[in-house]
Amino acid sequence: MTTKLDLDPVTVRKARSLARKAGRPIVRIAQQHTTVSVERATLRLAGLGGADAEGTPWVNRLLDAVRADVGLEHGAALPVWDALVRSEAEDLLTLAQKASAGSVRFRIPEGRDAQRARSASKRAVGGGIKTIDRRRVERDRLIKRHGDAPRQPWIYLIVATGDIYEDIPQAQQAAREGADVIAVIRSTGQSLLDFVPEGATREGFAGTYATQENFRLMRAALDESSKELGRYVRLTNYASGLCMPEIAALAGMERLDMMLNDSMYGILFRDINPIRTFVDQRFSRQVHARAGIIINTGEDNYLTTADAVEAAHTVTTSQLLNEYFAKEAGLEDWQLGLGHAFEIDPAVPESFRLELAHALLARELFPQAPLKWMPPTRHMTGDVFRGYLLDGFFNLVGAMTGQGILLVGMMTEAVVTPWLSDRDLALQNVRYVLDAAGGLHEDFRPAPDGLIATRARQVLGETVDLLDRIADEGLLDAIADGTFGLMRRPADAGRGLEGVAKKADGYYNPATDLLEEA
């Protein structure tokens, strides 16, 4: 793509190197720690699923027992597979059952025993990684067989009934109406659960739980739709909150195609401990990298709490940080659905040109990434007619700046969960704009010293200043200060901190090993 903003390459390089400087200490912290969810994800990759009669997953039961005996700092693999090698149980599930009944004692094996436990665990977890690899190949094959989405941006639609069996026909209907990507909204509050629920959700709050069974049901339904429609329909869910590593592993094994996975969202908007988040984040991104999953980052959220003009540079800053963390974890450019949103107050003069400037800046800073363009929410007032117009302008910016993923805006945003007719009207809006102006980006060249180019340069400049400060004072302190989304989140507070441990010398995790080998 030829450049339209004529960004100074030195400034762009500087921004990236500052993001690296700010991010590297965080990666080091992530490498030095593990979390309960990382260890449970490892057990899941080794094939341990299901839950006990109370609905507590076996991975939680087993890990809690291990932790009570030998702590978390050596990881789960050594004590668990040591117990299996010692024939405490014939398989993982039996071991989990025995452990939760208190009839197994765990220890940290040494010498040859440790070696045996390591290789046994690596074999078991390798099975899960192979499943993920197979699912990735399967996706590529299905895309080849059915065809891919007909054009970019991909049209991204949400279903959110709270009942997976209601979500399925809605999702299939949305696909028929033109959706290329279906996102199943998660039940409110799952972020703060320190376990992944089991089974199909019939009664969620404003969404369904991210569970392996829900993933499987919806993917199977959309496979049917893909066949019916002659194009592969992608499925999205959320790898976020306290269990993101486990959800990422389940997503990989059930062939989800995109996952919402932001490096800082949980910290800022769910008050999850920063260290917990960064450790979980890194592992989940390594899984996504392996699974060929496209991540969607959540920068749009900052603009729902902070002003979209004043805070524009915090979006760019976060995108650069997300990019650094993503690439460090092994994700490639095509997997980076970096987020941004159309949230400038329409009462601000030239708001549309400012939106164009911000969207174009993101496009040119990340030319290979399928950016995720999010519709207005904050200034949707309940005046559905005005909202429909705003959504039209949002779509136009999407078309003019080559966005990769377009989340379809609903005129009834802030009024009701979308009705059938809301979705139909919204898709007509998107289709009209893309058909009428889909190629407009070819003719659109902002004047070099005009408002758009100047504004983009200004935002980039402010981004470099902010990154400079963050790199200097440390990202954790910047987060504690309320730099992003105006939320103040200190590193020693927040939910899930009790599930973090500093790795001991002999720490071993076969999943990390296998994911980092590649």
Place this chain on the structure above:
Amino acid sequence: MSTLVRPYGDTTGDGMVQLSFTLPVPHSKRAEGAAQQLANKMGMDPALVVHAKPMGPDFTFFVVYGRVNHLVDLDAVEVIERDYPLLTPKEVNASIKQSLRRRLVVLGACIGTDAHTVGIDAILNIKGFAGEKGLEYYREIKVVNLGAQVSVPHLVDRAVAERADAVLVSQVVTQRDAHLLNTREMSAAFSEAFPAAERPLLVVGGPRFDEAMAGELGVDRIFGRGTTPGEVASFLAHRLAS
């Protein structure tokens, strides 16, 4: 004398309204007739089905224009009118300073599983809403914003610890009446934890609340859609500092 009005299209008294809806029937002449029948039953006569569009094989979307024969009696309308004077931030500060002789402490939160802080932030954050600065901007108000997904017991504990004069709670999620259940749970917890005379002022806000339900839900005030920080600040000053 009662004041009667009718909807206004382009002429006084023409009674014109617009309506859109979906029927679960395939698009056909019959479907359009069905739309017209519904509009007639809703009191639109004549009703003009100006647009009918199939949505998939099983549904049709309609836009209908027409005249309603209903009269609206303005005198019979019951609403919660503002029963306190609207003050400027300066006046709010002055009245707090004068009557409390200390800063007024406001505790804010989204309770339950609700993660939508838009409402509470619009009222509390200095950034504010609709051109008005939030309560953090008021020199004489100390704001403690606990953010999203705060449990009721935690809210009560913090109210005690902060010696809160007022507790502001916002609720957006309304699935299965979560906003009403949460509000009742909160007011009950506060009644239990505080003697009646010492209980902080309880204020609830959200787009789906009925402002007339305050008594029923056990709170002092409900603020609906479009409430500005200035209105909330004025209310607090009126109830706590006058």
